[in-house]
Amino acid sequence: MRHTVRVVEQIYVGIDIGGTKVLAGVVDDRGRVVRTARRATPGRRVDAAQVEEALTQALTEVTGADTVLGVGLAAAGFVDATGERVMFAPHLPWVDTPVRSLLEQRWGVPVALENDATAAAHAEATYGAARDVADAIVVTMGTGIGGGVILGHRVHRGWNGMAGEFGHMQVVPDGEVCECGGRGCWEQYSSGNALVRFARDRLGSRPSILEDLCGGNPAALNGPMVTQAAEEGDLLAHEAFGHVGDWLGVGLANLVAAFDPACLVIGGGLSAAGDRLLEPARTALLRSLVGAGHRRVPPVVAARLGPDAGLVGAADLARHR
């Protein structure tokens, strides 16, 4: 007679919390995601307890019968220099909240806390596209632009823990109004939001399948629709990627002028467009970069870890805390 034995494993979990979803994953010691669980993020106008409950549910589901040795939380917000508090988060209810210790007490396991784009940069530096270089810039293109500065194979966190907020570098004086309160921020010209706005502003100016995709309602237009239209050869969608990619390259040139990194890694949801986004960026980088004829120009490459990068990085930070 044979028995099936379920060995209880000791695991590390990463959880990525953004404005719309909570994604939890068990991550092994080579940065591979073993399994995941998902919840919707409660809206910003709820209290923090509901957000913490959603995190707990995702953690419980992904853990199953295993033993959790540590949890890393990657949060879409400003995390302080010590990795203790979420100072402010546009889409989450935490304001100057000691999220790390709160969750550690609630869950009874060690918790690490990091900004989501910083965690993703850490993952790309450790297991992904920046693994083989000492210094890199990781630009995360989602709704907006986040990112991380990799120096000597490590994420440079900065004095406030806020390094890598590339999306709010001003590229146009008195330009588009930004959620941050500023104007002309880079992410207003190169991001998922910028992609959609470019296409939306031009709907009706020429034939485009985007009109069908959004059901004739420009307000319903979203990033995946523009991506789909571009894949189907739609000219307007193609132009939208050209515009956002060109601005990506201009901003990258600024970062290269300042840091001179060996590699530029483009992650986040928009990076799924691949060369449709990256080729115009490469062209603009070469055009815009100071001394391009007298230097090695760093390659612009897609991130390797995809949408899991944040949770992979967070789990790794928990593992090595």
Place this chain on the structure above:
Amino acid sequence: MRHTVRVVEQIYVGIDIGGTKVLAGVVDDRGRVVRTARRATPGRRVDAAQVEEALTQALTEVTGADTVLGVGLAAAGFVDATGERVMFAPHLPWVDTPVRSLLEQRWGVPVALENDATAAAHAEATYGAARDVADAIVVTMGTGIGGGVILGHRVHRGWNGMAGEFGHMQVVPDGEVCECGGRGCWEQYSSGNALVRFARDRLGSRPSILEDLCGGNPAALNGPMVTQAAEEGDLLAHEAFGHVGDWLGVGLANLVAAFDPACLVIGGGLSAAGDRLLEPARTALLRSLVGAGHRRVPPVVAARLGPDAGLVGAADLARHR
């Protein structure tokens, strides 16, 4: 009977070569300049031998009877990642030239080579305004903008040795044409050249002592005249500093968004204007910086080593080579 004995000392020399002058100095082990010698820089259209001769004359004069243990050269140009070659210099005849080994052979002493703004940043990090912080940005405001990134008390040189070229970050799309071939570079809005251009473009639009100072010839207007006029209460000169200082703050906000340093050090000739330049920069930084209400905003301070910073840094690099 008493003898005066001249002890032959063992010295390190730093030499700063810019577009107009060669400044050599003996620097002690606490970063203090013991004595200096100066030569004019031969123009760009001469051959490199004349530049090397001017360097040799300055070195010989400043050395006197002492024994040179090492020379550091701070050059206004792109220096490669290994510190061997000047790749390109707008005001010097070197193009992809192995300047370090050439001079080492000529002088028979160890030579270190570094970009001038990088050398100045190294000096400020070691002996100057950034001595007490791990991470700082040094912005050198002369004719244009140079600079250095200090991370963990050390200058971050970058993949090509070209980190810190802040002056060529684009801040205005299709903006002013820059010597680098680009448009809208930061140094076109905030630098000695930008200061003079602002005042020159407005000469005659209102009463200003600048008209007298330049002898009625706008082309003769220069930075020291604008500084002098501002000191004498001239409104146009004051506005020019306000304009350049405001743009300084906007660019600093971009650098802080990306690096999150603990200190911003402003050096170079223009920094002699002190708070006349720095106050509008501080105001613009607070206005422009993302999340300014949720973070510590780094102080904007004047460099401490003045025009000697480049040679002090170069001598120190030679000493610790």
